[in-house]
Amino acid sequence: MIAVLMGGYSAEREISLLSGNAVYEALLKSNVDCFSFDLTHENLESLWEKEFDKAFIVLHGRGGEDGYIQSQLIKKGIPFTGSNAIASNLCMNKATTKDLWSSHSLPLSPSIVAIKGQNLDSINFPLPWAVKPTLEGSSIGITKVKNQNELDDALKAAWHYNDEAL
DSSP states (O other): OEEEEEEOSSTTHHHHHHHHHHHHHHHHHTTOOEEEEEEOSSSHHHHTTSOOSEEEEOOOSTTTTSSHHHHHHHHHTOOBSSOOHHHHHHHHSHHHHHHHHHHTTOOOOOOOOEETTOOOOOOOSOSOEEEOBTTOOTTTTOEEEOSGGGHHHHHHHHHTTOSEEO
16 A cells, blocks of 8 residues: 655645645556545654555655655655655755755856845845745745845745745
């Protein structure tokens, strides 16, 4: 039995529900024995009461792509789709991921990490810029900055989701 894990509690919840339902329907159509589970902060313990031997993770953002659910499944000995907990955790933070890639001499665009409330008067990167929360996926909280005057609003939008922006 496969548990299709979807929903979650990140800003990407609605996207996860759409993707998760598509995966669930495709598995059913292929006669795969499965059930869908809309994961929240409150119901994780009830997941373990269900009988399943594999998990198809369709959770996006924090709680789903940050290694948390992967570590819980590993503790229970349940195999799952996607990367392991450590890789997921490392890759969830965009700034950490860039640091890791940089340490392997991969070519990257220039960037800085802006901590919530930090004043960035001048940045010497060519425009346009993409400003993004470090801990969100998809296009959540991303803003295209075409001139320096748009930076403050872009940072505020990113900081709405977490205290660091890339």
